[in-house]
Amino acid sequence: MKTGELSDKQRRIVEFIRNFWLDNNYPPSVRDIVAGCGLSSTSVVDYNLKILEKKGAIRRHREVSRGIELPSPPDSSNILNIPVTGQIAAGQPIPVPDNDTWDVTSNADTIEVTRDIIRGREGVYALKVKGNSMIEDLINDGDIVLLQSVSFVENGETAAVWLKSEKEATLKKFFLEPSGKIRLQPANSQMQPIYAxxxxxxxxxxxxAVIRQLD
Amino acid sequence: MKTGELSDKQRRIVEFIRNFWLDNNYPPSVRDIVAGCGLSSTSVVDYNLKILEKKGAIRRHREVSRGIELPSPPDSSNILNIPVTGQIAAGQPIPVPDNDTWDVTSNADTIEVTRDIIRGREGVYALKVKGNSMIEDLINDGDIVLLQSVSFVENGETAAVWLKSEKEATLKKFFLEPSGKIRLQPANSQMQPIYAxxxxxxxxxxxxAVIRQLD
DNA sequence: ACCTCACAAGAACATCTGTTCTGTTATTTT
DNA sequence: AAAATAACAGAACAGATGTTCTTGTGAGGT
Structure with missing residues (x-):
């Protein structure tokens, strides 16, 4: 095999590694490859893996079982980990994340969402809804609410608002009335709005966004 | 540890597995975890891995080195394209996808969701809700409903049901009453159930799952 | 023919690695 | 306080696994 291309057998090996990985979420061992590609000996696999590594088709970690890496699938940038910073319930303040120490890696729970849900927005965080005090906004106990951290909203947008005197957080449609008052309108038109x-x-x-998972 | 939650150590282990995976593109061995989490013995890791598996935080493959799967592996194959096969609205049949020709590639709209929403289920499709006839089930016009195609459901599960005589599709909690009748219970406890x-x-x-996108 | 070289088979070896066993130490329950 | 249970420690085992060594084969070139 003079060329820089892969031999037929090597192509089969790489394909098997990829499929095995997709099926099992971990890399195959040398003997898995023997079985999966109908080869006869581990040394054949080792021999070809060395070539594949030299050609850059895979990366190996010596002396590490299943230490085979495929060149990183370029994707995965389509998934974002949104921190679930806490719960929202009437009578409880909303834990808005501190923007400086936006620590996705640490303690906090996260929820995976695809990028098209975020639509490029910054400062998105999530809350888990506790209790059914917001049922008139079509939001139930256990729902996950995705929020964008902002201080002002347009008329008609649904916002998480903190009612100071009532010491209560809720999600409502936000309207600034001509009178200067704020009208907080439930999503269910049969319910009465709150004026503040x-x-x-x-x-x-x-x-x-609102995400509800049922079992 | 009575609770269903993870202990501090277990959370550290899971986090380490995820980080190790991100760094190396393959899972850690038990002894990698010992070193990485500053633990003292492989048996401690095994002990905790067993608990983590029981709690569903990981999946293990026995006798397989590095046979640890995370429910949502930090690799690329985490996004699934779910076909949005149509709309659901009262007075309209539900367009259940034909199981033989499950053609994700074709024309149909799709929605991207992360694998952890599907949780490994087969035959998942999506419908867009038209109209607000299901507001008592906390589902609004424009919401996306993720459905698993099944013909029978357990008591208490929320299901998409077709009421033949009424020619009406709706989403309700499904109960088979001792009387033999079916009770369809809205999600909002203030609403009355339907008997059929x-x-x-x-x-x-x-x-x-239910996904609501706001602008 | 002879040599070289890419490739493969099979066995053997040394670790690596999951698992188990026994015992110990906290923590909780009774 | 006693009993029970959860959690950890250390060692050891058995199998899994990467690696290497020896040998064999066949094609191409000289």
Whole structure:
């Protein structure tokens, strides 16, 4: 095999590694490859793996069982890990994440979402809804709410607002009335809106999505 | 540790596995975890891995070196394209996908979701909700409903059912009453349930998630 | 023919690695 | 306090696994 291309057998090996990986979520051992490619000896595999490594088709970690790496699938940038910073429930403040120490890696739970849900927005975090105090907003106990951390919202947007005097957090449609009052409208049109003065409310975030998982 | 939650050490282990995987593109061995988490013995790791498996935080393959799977492996194959086969609205049949010609590639709209939402289930499809006839089930116009295609559901599960005589599709909690009747219970406890005879309903699918996107 | 070289078979070896066994130390329950 | 249970420590075993060594084969070139 003079060329820089892969031999037929080597191509089969690489393909098997990829399929094995997809099926099992971990790399195959040398003997898995023997069995999977119908080869006769581990030394054949080792021999070809060395060539494959030299050609850059795989990367190996010596003396490490199943230490085979495929060149990183370029994807995976389509998944974002959104921190679930806490729970939201009436009577509890909303834990807005500290923007400086946005520590996705640490303690916090995270939820994986595809990038098309975020749509390129910055400062997105998630809350788990506790209790059914927001059922009139079509949000149930256990739902996950995705929020964008903002302090001001447009008329008609659904926002997480903190009602200072009531010491209560809720999700409602936000309207600034001509009278200067704020109208917080439930999503269910059969329910009555709440009216509040602007200095009694504090916008915590804009709702961009609701995810409900059932078992 | 009575709770279903993970202990501190177990959380560290899971995090280490994920980081190790991200760094090396293959899972750690038990002894890698010992070193990486500053533990003292492989048996401690094995002990905790067994618990983690029981709690569903990981999956293990016995007798396989580095045979640890994370439920959502940090590799690329984490995004699935779910076909949005149509709309659901009262008075319209539900377009259950033909199981033989499950053609994800074709024309149909799809929605990208991460694998952890599907949780390994087969036959998942999505519907877009049209109209607000299901508001009592906390589902609004424009919501996306993820369904698993099944014909029978357990008591208490939320299902997409087709009411034959009413020619109406809806999502409700499904209960088979001792009387033999079917009770379809809205998610909102303030609403009244529907009673139907078993031969008047047809289960189209099990609801596994609801996704609401706001702008 | 002879040599070289890419490639393969089979066995053997030394670790690596999951698992188990026994015992010990905390932590909780009774 | 006693008993029970959860959690950890250390060692040892058996199998898995990467690696190497020896030998064989066949094609191409000289």
């Amino acid at each position: 003065s602007p200095d009694n409310i504090e916008v915590q975030g804009r709702v961009i | 005879s078993p031969d008047n309903i047809e289960v189209q699918g099990r609801v596994i």
